[in-house]
Amino acid sequence: MALIDDLVAALGAAHVLTGADMARHARDWMGKYRGAPLAVVRPADTAEVSAVVKLAAAHGVPVVPISGNTGLVGGTMTTGGVMVSLERMNRIRAVKRDARLVVAEAGVILTRLHDAAEAEGLYFPLWFGARGSAMLGGVLSTNAGGSNVLRYGSTRALCLGLEVVLADGRVLDLMGELHKDNSGYDLKNLFIGAEGTLGIITAAVMKLVPAPRAHATATVAARSLPDALVLLNRMQEATGGRVEAFEFMPRTYSERLRVARPDLGLPFDDIPEVTILIEAATTVPAEATPDAAGEVPLVGLLETVLADMLEAGLITDAVLARSEQQRRAMWARREAAAEITLGLTPAVDTDVCLPLDRVEGFLTTVLARLEALDPGLKSLTVAHLGDGNLHFTAFPTRDEAELKDRVMEVVEDVVAGLGGSFSAEHGVGLSKLNSMARRKNPVALDVMRAVKAALDPEGRMNPGKVIPAG
Amino acid sequence: MALIDDLVAALGAAHVLTGADMARHARDWMGKYRGAPLAVVRPADTAEVSAVVKLAAAHGVPVVPISGNTGLVGGTMTTGGVMVSLERMNRIRAVKRDARLVVAEAGVILTRLHDAAEAEGLYFPLWFGARGSAMLGGVLSTNAGGSNVLRYGSTRALCLGLEVVLADGRVLDLMGELHKDNSGYDLKNLFIGAEGTLGIITAAVMKLVPAPRAHATATVAARSLPDALVLLNRMQEATGGRVEAFEFMPRTYSERLRVARPDLGLPFDDIPEVTILIEAATTVPAEATPDAAGEVPLVGLLETVLADMLEAGLITDAVLARSEQQRRAMWARREAAAEITLGLTPAVDTDVCLPLDRVEGFLTTVLARLEALDPGLKSLTVAHLGDGNLHFTAFPTRDEAELKDRVMEVVEDVVAGLGGSFSAEHGVGLSKLNSMARRKNPVALDVMRAVKAALDPEGRMNPGKVIPAG
Known part of the structure; x- marks a missing residue:
């Protein structure tokens, strides 16, 4: 075919994959979505991305970017499009210690950013389970979150600059x-979280922060979420906002963890309703230096x-x-979430955000309504509670598309009634198109369609994602 | 005229002003820009704003929003358009203490937000000299900054939600x-900083933060900016990022202050090159509570x-x-900036942003180049140094449009060469259209034009602002 030749x-030829060579890219890592790209190309730099997009435009073929392929929403699937893998664009162009920033290409894996920052005494505060595979481009395109959003914000808050290849x-x-x-419209934030539907992010300038000198980490058992939230408020007050993570694992999560990963152990003999x-973390020497008794002041404060x-x-x-070993063990129990959840089927995984004081009400209501819909349905939840962000996964009793969509509708319903959002940090992709059609403000959808038509008039940039058909 | 009747x-009739009744709105507060609106309307609520915009659309007439009229860039001027004053939309719809947010209409003056937050033990961290007049709508439309950006970010970083009346x-x-x-494109940030060219902001949800329990404030004399920046770094390290403001007043500023506002006094007998x-500020009780000797720990740390x-x-x-009185006196000297600068003419006022370590180089270079251009030219600078944001005002020897534009070009040139921006926090309006045309990336300008055309196809929303003619 002419486009492949071009x-x-x-x-x-080594960087234009077709047929069986595309297997790794053509499906998502969970095996939930499968595509059939025309080809997978692996450009070396921004100029080559530009060349690919121009060739695709000349042939009227869609273009779909992919980086670490750790997404959960089918955002990189394509049938008939050219898949642009950013994996070779893995250069860290600069780390500037005094300015506290890193300039990196879209194919840089997060752990490399963590290492590059650490080498300068700094920290790159995007942190989640898939950090060893996820790449900067995908993280920006989905406005990814993670465990440290409470302190440092989502990807959007960490991005100073962006390079994007447009539809033309x-x-x-x-x-x-x-x-x-403030020199004109905020175009940067338009491309962040747009999942490649407005252009392909090829590089970015990301903020770094001073590296913590000490952490204070604990696993805590409580009877209820309102009780647990008192802990967040007290530690925030006592430290002046130095809480970096506040993660919630309910009884169902701990029970599943005990079965699926007995090697990780459980912190308490009896599984509590609420595990936090x-x-x-602190960057202040006086808060991080052990006192005469060997106690780190920040840890003493938490104690x-x-x-x-x-x-x-x-x-x-x-x-x-x-110890750092004990801290890592606590995090390993939290970060097993994807592994112990996503293997179970049939499943409806959601990624919702709620006002903090509504999280308990959400769980009570949604479980009652789902039990009425599908008696015997099970669920598993894990949450960035400090952000009000829950990953609630329902396991219906039957693997039926209609039932699964009704489960999703119930979750959306309860979330909407509590002033929440059906989409917090994983992106929309394919998986939340129905939710977008049902729940997103129609005027907002119209504005999105107008922006999409303005920047991608031929509709070739990751078509069919984010915005539901009109 | 039919539109006026409508x-x-x-x-x-009481809320449709024409003729002499428009005098207060038709010129900016500095008297630098003058317009001739068709009428000034004062809608009571969002529905009335919507009605006005629909009527203007039906008659093919431009619409220009105005709130506190404290802008510096001519962003609200119109000749022949309907000026929509948001001043009657001054309701604070809700203050939510636990969620730390305020829901307010576009016509709420900033000091009312400060007071409303304070009543709940919270703080609204947008703070600048014009806070007693500036209104939320204008602050959002220009993505205003101020003295606390270093700690809390610009307006954009403080906005959770927005209500906008679109062109239709x-x-x-x-x-x-x-x-x-993450439910689709980030439309909110598109309207923030768009200066009313994409729609009229009518209300917003703004973040609040815990109110500081204690401040540590000092005025410091130094020989050079690199020396002074050591203070910022040391205090940030010692406090873990609790510096809220780091303002720079060079010798020229202090000299002008001594002449224009002798009542405010000067902190040092001999005016230093650099005054900081x-x-x-801290929210932590332990850092804010006086010790046995009566010393507030945070103040002791600064000392x-x-x-x-x-x-x-x-x-x-x-x-x-x-004392709080001494603290206020220090701030009064800084906040006299607009008053002591903007009265002088002829003037070219700029609002540039630079990497922190390039500020001294900027001043040296720009002063040399301006002296070569216009021998005898004077200047005055005041800066949010912690953000790299300088308000550099040049006073050319002749009041000639061409000379003033050449002065602006020299400033732009030096800024561009140092990796800075010609527009930091005041907005573009009319005053920076030439700079936008000369300095903004042409591809970015094209994307802005495409977005503008998509959301305002008839070009009736604050026409002629932000985006230079193509």
Whole structure:
């Protein structure tokens, strides 16, 4: 085919994959979505991405970007399109210690950003289970979240500048390194979270923060979410906002963890209703340096807060991490979430956000309504509770598309009634198109369609994602 | 005229101003820009804004929003358009203490938000000299900055949700209260900073933060900017990022202040090259509660850092605020900037952003180049140094449009060469259209034009602002 020939001429045959060579890219890592790309191309730099997009435009063929392929929503699937893998664009162009930023290409894996920051005494605060595979381009395209959003914000909040290849192949250079720049519309944020439907992100300038000198980490047992939230408030007050993570694992999660990953152990002999992983961190030498008794002041502070709450009966047990090894073990139990959840089928996985004080009400209501819909349905939840962000997965008793969509509708319904969002941090992709059609403000959908038509008039950039058919 | 009649029918005659009644709105507060609106209307609520925009659309007349009229860039000027004043839309719809947010209409003055937050033990961290007049709508439309951006970010970073009346009069409801919501494109940030050219912001959900329990404030004298920046770094490290303001007043500023506002006094007998106003704040009881000697720990910390720097010769003098009254006096000297600068003519005022370590180089280079261009030209600078944001005002020797534009070009040139932006926090309006045409990436300008055409196909929303003619 003429387009393939043109792509080979532009990139070299080694970087234009077809047939069986595309297997790794043509399906998502869970095996939930499968596509049939025309070809998978692996450009070496921004100019080659631009060339590919121009060739695809000349042939009227869709273009779909893919980076680490760790997405959960089918955002990179294509049938008949050219899949642009950013994996070879893996250069860290610069790490600037004084300016606290890193300039990196879309194919850089997050752990490499973590390492590059650490080498300069800094920290790149995007942190989630898939960090060893997820790449910067995909993280930006989905406005990914993770465990540290409470302190540092989502990907959007960490991005200073962006480079994007537009639908016509032109390169939009927004690679500013400034913290203030009001020169016209905020185009950067338009492309972040657009999942490749408005252009392909090829590079970015990302903020770094001072590396924590000490962490205070604990796993805590409580009877209820309102009780547990007192801990968040007290630690935030006592530290002036230094809580980095506040993760919630309900009884169902702990029970599943015990079965699926017995090697990870459980922190408490009896599984509590509510297990919380809390972590605070400080960059202040005085808060991080052990005192004469060997106690790190920040850890002592957490210990005091926990002791007070135990005494008041607000929590029922707590374990402090006394070493980096213990801290890692606590995180391993939380980060097993994808592994122990996503293997189970049939499943309806959701990614909702709620006001913090509505999370308990959400769970109570949604479980009652789902039990009425499908008696025997099971569920598993894990949550970035500090953000009000729940990954609630329902396991219906039958693998029927209609039943699964009704389950999704019930979740959406309850979320909408509580002022929440059906989409928090995983993106929309294919999996939430029905939710977008049902729940998104129709005026907002119209504006999105107008923006899409303006920037991609031929509808060739990752078509069929994010915006439901009109 | 038919449109006036229709507006009167919709809003009542009392809220459709024409002729001399428009005087207050038809010019900016500096008297630098003058317009000739067809009428000034004062809608009571969002539905009335929508009605006005629909009527203007039916008559093919432009619509220009205005709120506090404290802008510096001519962003609200119109000749022949309907000016929509948001001043009657001054309701604070809700203050939610636990969720730390306020829901307010576009006509709410910032000091009312400060007061409403304070009543709940919270703080609304947008803070600048015009806070007693500036209204939320204008602040959002220009993505305003101010003195606390270093700690809390610009307006954009503080906005959770937005309500916008679109060019066709429909209401776009993006009034979410969540910290995570990835349901499609980020439309909110598209309207923030768009200066009314894509729609009229009528209400917003804004973040609040815990109210500081104590401040540590000092005025510091130094010989050079690199020396002064050591203070910022040391205090950020010692406090873990609790510096809220780091303001720079060079010798020229202090000299002008002495002449124009002798009542405010000067902190040092001899005017130093560099005067810095630094302020840190804490919400932590332990850092805010006076010790046995009556010393607030945070203040003691600043004192220690300053003493070390004095000893090392990095600063030459320092005065700590020992009372709220002393703190206010220090801020009064900084906040007189607009008053003591903007009265002087002929003037070219700029609002540039630079990497922090390039600010000194900028000043040296730009002053040399301007002296070559216009011998005898004077200047005055004041800066949010912690953000790299300088308000550099040049006073050319002749009031000639061409000379003033050449002065602006020189500033742009030097800024561009140092990786900065010609527009930091005041907006573009009319005053920076030439700069946009000369300096903004042409691809970015094309994308802006495409977005503008998509959302305002008839070009009636604040026409002629932000985007230069193509």
